[in-house]
Amino acid sequence: MKQVIAFARTLAGTSLLMLFSLFFVACDNKHKAPDITQIESARVAMVDWFECEECEENQLANVLKHSALLQPMLISTLHKGVAPASRELYKRELEKRHDELMAYGKTHPHSTPTLPKQEFVNLYLDNLTAQYQTRAAKALSAIGGEKSKQALQEALDKSKREDVRQTISQALREIK
Amino acid sequence: MRYLNTLAVSALLMLGSSAARAVHWDLMYRFCPEELVQVPRFIEDIPIPVGCEVVDCCPGCPGPGILEWRINIDKTMLQGAMLRFEGLTQQNLAQLKIKGNAKLTEKGDIILGTGEISISGLPVEVDGRVPVGFINPQIVNSLDADTQQASQDKAAAGGRNEADISGAIQVVQYLGHFPVNSFRSRFAAIPCRGRPTLPQDRLVLNSNTSADSAIAMLDHRTGGCNNDQITRTAGTANMGNILSKGACRSTVSVFSDDNAMSYQPNVTTWTDSPGDTHTVNLQPVITVPVSVWVANNAQLVIAQNDFANANLLYNQNNTGIQFNPTFNNVSANAAAVTMIGTGCPATAAPLQGSAWYTASRLNIYYVNSAFTGVNCGVDRNMNFIGTTANLGSLPHEIGHAYGLRPSASNGHTNGVAGFGNNNIMWGGGPGTRNHFSVGQAFRLNTDTTSMLNANGNRAGPTETCLPNVSSAICPVLDLDSLPH
Numbered sequence: 001m002k003q004v005i006a007f008a009r010t011l012a013g014t015s016l017l018m019l020f021s022l023f024f025v026a027c028d029n030k031h032k033a034p035d036i037t038q039i040e041s042a043r044v045a046m047v048d049w050f051e052c053e054e055c056e057e058n059q060l061a062n063v064l065k066h067s068a069l070l071q072p073m074l075i076s077t078l079h080k081g082v083a084p085a086s087r088e089l090y091k092r093e094l095e096k097r098h099d100e101l102m103a104y105g106k107t108h109p110h111s112t113p114t115l116p117k118q119e120f121v122n123l124y125l126d127n128l129t130a131q132y133q134t135r136a137a138k139a140l141s142a143i144g145g146e147k148s149k150q151a152l153q154e155a156l157d158k159s160k161r162e163d164v165r166q167t168i169s170q171a172l173r174e175i176k
Numbered sequence: 177m178r179y180l181n182t183l184a185v186s187a188l189l190m191l192g193s194s195a196a197r198a199v200h201w202d203l204m205y206r207f208c209p210e211e212l213v214q215v216p217r218f219i220e221d222i223p224i225p226v227g228c229e230v231v232d233c234c235p236g237c238p239g240p241g242i243l244e245w246r247i248n249i250d251k252t253m254l255q256g257a258m259l260r261f262e263g264l265t266q267q268n269l270a271q272l273k274i275k276g277n278a279k280l281t282e283k284g285d286i287i288l289g290t291g292e293i294s295i296s297g298l299p300v301e302v303d304g305r306v307p308v309g310f311i312n313p314q315i316v317n318s319l320d321a322d323t324q325q326a327s328q329d330k331a332a333a334g335g336r337n338e339a340d341i342s343g344a345i346q347v348v349q350y351l352g353h354f355p356v357n358s359f360r361s362r363f364a365a366i367p368c369r370g371r372p373t374l375p376q377d378r379l380v381l382n383s384n385t386s387a388d389s390a391i392a393m394l395d396h397r398t399g400g401c402n403n404d405q406i407t408r409t410a411g412t413a414n415m416g417n418i419l420s421k422g423a424c425r426s427t428v429s430v431f432s433d434d435n436a437m438s439y440q441p442n443v444t445t446w447t448d449s450p451g452d453t454h455t456v457n458l459q460p461v462i463t464v465p466v467s468v469w470v471a472n473n474a475q476l477v478i479a480q481n482d483f484a485n486a487n488l489l490y491n492q493n494n495t496g497i498q499f500n501p502t503f504n505n506v507s508a509n510a511a512a513v514t515m516i517g518t519g520c521p522a523t524a525a526p527l528q529g530s531a532w533y534t535a536s537r538l539n540i541y542y543v544n545s546a547f548t549g550v551n552c553g554v555d556r557n558m559n560f561i562g563t564t565a566n567l568g569s570l571p572h573e574i575g576h577a578y579g580l581r582p583s584a585s586n587g588h589t590n591g592v593a594g595f596g597n598n599n600i601m602w603g604g605g606p607g608t609r610n611h612f613s614v615g616q617a618f619r620l621n622t623d624t625t626s627m628l629n630a631n632g633n634r635a636g637p638t639e640t641c642l643p644n645v646s647s648a649i650c651p652v653l654d655l656d657s658l659p660h
Contacts, residue, residue, distance in 0.1 A: 054550055
């Protein structure tokens with residue numbers, strides 16, 4: 001009987017020690033900040049996913065490798081779309097392209113843009129915002145969890161574009 | 177530690193394939209320096225907005241704040257650059273801290289030398305607007321002797337593209353220790369074909385519609401066999417003395433605005449004596465009929481503007497192809513919308529057999545689903561464009577239809593050596609990407625799998641050239657000569 005009690009004590013002690021160690025390791029990991037290379041890899045993976053055309057190069061899988069790091073940024077993107085600097089760059093490039101098309105249309109009339117510059121720019125800028133938002137929704141759906149679900153629900157209530165709402169609805173239906 | 181982190185990130189950015197993705201905007205210029213003498217403003221200012229690439233900047237970033245630009249200008253191809261800012265006040269400019277080989281002028285421009293430069297104190301917003309820097313790179317007047325010799329040695333060893341000399345200007349924006357945005361412009365000097373002064377053999381281009389500086393690509397024999405030699409001319413080029421072909425290939429390909437690409441794979445004009453003239457009678461641009469099916473009414477206007485843009489890009493890049501779309505708005509026809517669906521079908525037959533498909537022709541479907549675009553494996557004449565498409569989506573998908581596939585065989589140029597994300601076949605990147613290389617234009621036209629040939633739009637000789645295969649017949653994919 002004593003041997004059993006001693007064994008039980010040892011087992012309990014070992015378990016406690018293991019639990020304590022696990023807790024300590026977990027705490028240590030929790031407080032160990034990811035290094036800058038990791039952060040940059042995560043950021044780049046996310047941009048690749050936002051901007052990929054057919055997305056055949058595992059872009060979503062690469063985002064999911066960094067899901068804990070990226071979830072807050074994906075939620076922000078779902079709500080806000082494109083960052084001001086990226087929007088500014090695309091806006092300027094679209095304006096320049098419209099100028100080029102107008103000039104080209106003088107000698108190639110079949111290629112004249114049908115929209116005035118501002119509408120042309122706004123149309124494609126809106127598509128970029130929708131692209132970022134729908135990609136963020138799909139990634140959050142794949143990441144899953146309560147925070148993702150809540151963010152998707154809020155975005156669904158706020159979104160004005162039909163295609164964005166449809167994508168968010170589907171993301172909510174398929175969320176893990 | 178901070179230095180090590182910076183080094184690690186810089187290494188990531190400067191590396192080849194996977195690293196190219198780390199760059200928000202990655203321009204690639206490949207040219208013969210002699211051409212730049214004729215086109216002094218060819219290298220445009222590079223716009224770089226001050227700010228993060230994505231909302232919230234980066235995971236763990238300290239929140240919005242003042243940015244630092246770390247600029248690196250490689251001296252191989254560049255002697256420096258001029259930087260000017262739009263949207264910064266005099267007070268903002270006065271508060272910038274500049275380290276390295278750079279100087280703020282009285283006008284408010286910053287003269288950048290080569291090497292590493294830091295500019296800190298950059299606000300991401302001034303009066304509600306994003307400030308934008310414009311960098312104008314200053315290309316070296318001539319390459320130094322050692323670099324030229326190294327290039328000639330490599331060229332003599334037969335490695336045409338390996339003989340390229342490249343240099344870059346790179347700007348990485350930092351928020352604290354964290355990189356949050358980056359831009360790169362790379363410049364590669366291709367070995368120029370010498371310009372013989374004596375009138376010996378000549379290449380003559382007839383009917384050059386827009387009288388542009390066309391790109392002639394030749395395989396021929398001089399001392400030994402020469403592969404993919406590039407010459408620029410609007411009409412007549414002195415070629416030196418090209419010899420009879422012997423055991424070498426003898427071809428002439430010409431890429432020109434507003435003319436079809438000309439490919440002559442078995443040229444017998446050249447003899448061992450000087451005085452030969454080879455004439456290429458350029459033909460009108462190939463105009464391809466395209467059936468456009470608009471299943472989502474809101475996208476009709478997008479389809480029209482997408483095609484205007486596709487025509488500009490395909491002509492600007494000397495592919496010799498233009499598109500003549502017929503827009504069919506079937507969005508009010510429920511049967512059509514159902515049959516077309518919202519993406520590539522699992523099997524092609526039902527749609528092929530419907531009234532909403534034209535056989536032997538590119539069919540582009542604009543559908544109500546949130547994706548960019550896709551060219552269908554079940555039928556390369558089927559292409560779907562979604563509601564979040566960008567300006568680059570349509571020309572990109574047509575590129576796949578026209579032989580630049582599969583994606584994994586460099587049909588996508590992501591991270592492929594010699595390409596930046598300004599290339600149309602980059603699988604994403606800026607919506608305004610605008611570049612096809614000569615190697616890509618060759619395949620668009622001549623590849624046996626290109627629907628341009630399969631649909632009978634082009635009748636010339638064909639070759640089998642996967643994008644990632646280069647040989648005596650198939651030019652390396654990134655072969656190029658800018659400006660187009």
